[in-house]
Amino acid sequence: xxxxxxxxxxxxxxxxxxxxxxxxxxxxxxxxxxxxxxxxxxxxxxxxxxxxxxxxxxxxxxxxxxxxxxxxxxxxxxxxxxxxxxxxxxxxxxxxxxxxxxxxxxxxxxxxxxxxxxxxxxxxxxxxxxxxxxxxxxxxxxxxxxxxxxxxxxxxxxxxxxxxxxxxxxxxxxxxxxxxxxxxxxxxxxxxxxxxxxxxxxxxxxxxxxxxxxxxxxxxxxxxxxxxxxxxxxxxxxxxxxxxxxxxxx
Amino acid sequence: xxxxxxxxxxxxxxxxxxxxxxxxxxxxxxxxxxxxxxxxxxxxxxxxxxxxxxxxxxxxxxxxxxxxxxxxxxxxxxxxxxxxxxxxxxxxxxxxxxxxxxxxxxxxxxxxxxxxxxxxxxxxxxxxxxxxxxxxxxxxxxxxxxxxxxxxxxxxxxxxxxxxxxxxxxxxxxxxxxxxxxxxxxxxxxxxxxxxxxxxxxxxxxxxxxxxxxxxxxxxxxxxxxxxxxxxxxxxxxxxxxxxxxxxxx
Numbered sequence: 015x016x017x018x019x020x021x022x023x024x025x026x027x028x029x030x031x032x033x034x035x036x037x038x039x040x041x042x043x044x045x046x047x048x049x050x051x052x053x054x055x056x057x058x059x060x061x062x063x064x065x066x067x068x069x070x071x072x073x074x075x076x077x078x079x080x081x082x083x084x085x086x087x088x089x090x091x092x093x094x095x096x097x098x099x100x101x102x103x104x105x106x107x108x109x110x111x112x113x114x115x116x117x118x119x120x121x122x123x124x125x126x127x128x129x130x131x132x133x134x135x136x137x138x139x140x141x142x143x144x145x146x147x148x149x150x151x152x153x154x155x156x157x158x159x160x161x162x163x164x165x166x167x168x169x170x171x172x173x174x175x176x177x178x179x180x181x182x183x184x185x186x187x188x189x190x191x192x193x194x195x196x197x198x199x200x201x202x203x204x205x206x207x208x209x210x211x212x213x214x215x216x217x218x219x220x221x222x223x224x225x226x227x228x229x230x231x232x233x234x235x236x237x238x239x240x241x242x243x244x245x246x247x248x249x250x251x252x253x254x255x256x257x258x259x260x261x262x263x264x
Numbered sequence: 265x266x267x268x269x270x271x272x273x274x275x276x277x278x279x280x281x282x283x284x285x286x287x288x289x290x291x292x293x294x295x296x297x298x299x300x301x302x303x304x305x306x307x308x309x310x311x312x313x314x315x316x317x318x319x320x321x322x323x324x325x326x327x328x329x330x331x332x333x334x335x336x337x338x339x340x341x342x343x344x345x346x347x348x349x350x351x352x353x354x355x356x357x358x359x360x361x362x363x364x365x366x367x368x369x370x371x372x373x374x375x376x377x378x379x380x381x382x383x384x385x386x387x388x389x390x391x392x393x394x395x396x397x398x399x400x401x402x403x404x405x406x407x408x409x410x411x412x413x414x415x416x417x418x419x420x421x422x423x424x425x426x427x428x429x430x431x432x433x434x435x436x437x438x439x440x441x442x443x444x445x446x447x448x449x450x451x452x453x454x455x456x457x458x459x460x461x462x463x464x465x466x467x468x469x470x471x472x473x474x475x476x477x478x479x480x481x482x483x484x485x486x487x488x489x490x491x492x493x494x495x496x497x498x499x500x501x502x503x504x505x506x507x508x509x510x511x512x513x514x
Contacts, residue, residue: 115493154494155492242404251365255504258505261489261490262489263445
């Protein structure tokens with residue numbers, strides 16, 4: 015069942031309102047809910063509640079909280095996917111699928127081999143579009159929180175703030191070509207719950223030597239198997255690997 | 265580097281010809297190769313050779329074999345991805361990404377909740393289009409063989425030939441909702457090299473109870489983590505998991 019986000023903490027004694035027009039459209043027109051129906055809402059504090067629709071207005075849907083739902087659909091680690099700018103449609107697919115697969119944050123940045131460029135005045139509009147895609151994917155896949163997305167003009171700016179991460183991984187083509195097969199597994203095995211992990215992926219043309227060297231002393235260079243994965247596929251491999259190792263038992 | 269397939273066994277004493285018009289276009293117009301240049305060719309027997317371009321004609325490019333390249337880019341298990349028919353663009357995206365991630369075979373089939381239908385006269389044309397997408401993805405990702413794709417009209421036909429598989433897995437939504445977290449890992453750990461594995465995924469609406477029950481005595485029902493994955497995302501999780509478990513060391 016589709017879930018909706020409300021950017022406030024849950025409170026069983028309070029009424030809440032859904033005011034996002036896309037959500038209202040989905041509730042009223044797509045799902046055809048009516049007063050008395052129940053929907054599931056994620057709150058800012060990651061609490062999830064079954065809610066009853068009290069009133070449907072044009073600009074707001076009023077809800078009361080009925081029952082708390084216990085669920086953990088977030089990955090144990092906070093994974094940030096940093097991608098060099100790639101073609102627009104491929105990046106949008108990536109954002110949707112990486113959100114389904116549990117990414118916590120996205121950073122888009124210009125890299126040396128990016129064929130796509132983003133001028134300052136277009137950044138805000140792009141971020142809004144990307145946020146909408148992420149929000150919709152998060153709701154559909156039962157995420158407890160909506161991943162954030164930022165644009166950073168270049169990798170140096172990212173490097174200057176690198177200490178906020180517990181692990182930094184660089185996924186690059188040459189690791190596959192040279193047969194590197196153990197680093198990813200080793201690093202994921204070491205990760206603790208709530209570790210903040212940054213994973214850096216190049217654009218269609220790959221990362222340059224200089225870009226890899228920039229993170230030389232802080233990042234692990236990881237191979238993702240022997241096949242060459244496209245820029246928009248590689249992050250999905252890493253997220254699936256983390257889930258498989260950390261969420262599945264046995 | 266882009267690779268090309270020749271549907272014959274390698275022979276260092278023989279000259280070979282590339283006759284596929286898409287490949288010729290790629291070699292001559294996109295990559296601008298000339299006589300004397302080298303390209304990499306995959307042969308039917310999974311041998312890979314560096315080849316020299318001897319002659320460029322309109323309908324054929326003549327090659328001689330220069331040097332054998334040792335490489336293993338195929339998954340240790342032969343994975344068949346069976347999908348209920350989903351929307352065309354999503355399925356094409358899935359075929360491309362699942363090929364990058366190592367799938368050996370694809371089966372498309374109509375399932376109860378498929379909103380997409382494929383009439384008999386359209387099947388051949390669709391298969392041709394899908395084969396083209398798969399071939400291009402296989403070449404770009406350095407696969408040693410090109411995955412095949414078939415269309416089967418319904419699941420019962422698939423069930424009647426089920427003994428050809430060493431493992432059958434069904435990935436379904438309710439496993440996520442009910443918290444099933446151990447079956448996938450357990451089964452993948454048991455798999456031997458060259459095992460033939462069928463993984464069945466529902467369409468956008470999911471598999472029905474009846475469809476799951478059909479395979480009750482032959483298939484493992486597997487959860488793919490706590491998040492709901494779309495029909496075109498779930499196969500990528502499974503393929504990544506197999507690669508991570510079986511190809512990465514540590």
